[in-house]
Amino acid sequence: MRFTWLYPKIDIKDIAIEDKGKLRIEGDISVERRILRGTIQLGFTRRYLDWLPQAEEVFNRQRNGYLWTTVHLSGTIDEPGQDLSPRIIELFQQSPGAYLQLLFRQFGDWLKKTLGGD
Secondary structure, three states: EEEEOOOEEEEEEEEEEEEEEEEEEEEEEEEEEOEEEEEEEEEEEEHHOOOOOHHHHHOOEEEOOEEEEEEEEEEEEEOOOOHHHHHHHHHHHHOOOHHHHHHHHHHHHHHHHHHHOO
């Protein structure tokens, strides 16, 4: 990862963050006068995307054991924006049953934690 600071702009290049077997983030980000810009590649292993219906529609490239998508960053450092959430919401709108499965799964996890189950 390389940092360049030439006031009022900060560039973070060659980002490569990985939690092996779970996810990897690659890309570049810049902040100029609190304005956020950047593009990152976000990769997850398939098992971490099992909650997402038709995950391949968003995570549509496969490389090094990860399914990848491009995420565009925008907004400000106080109110960052990205274009991934609307794409995921779209998938759930196309598959309401999958959304209910996710809710029930989350509720089950919450019950286990609350009631002390494994």
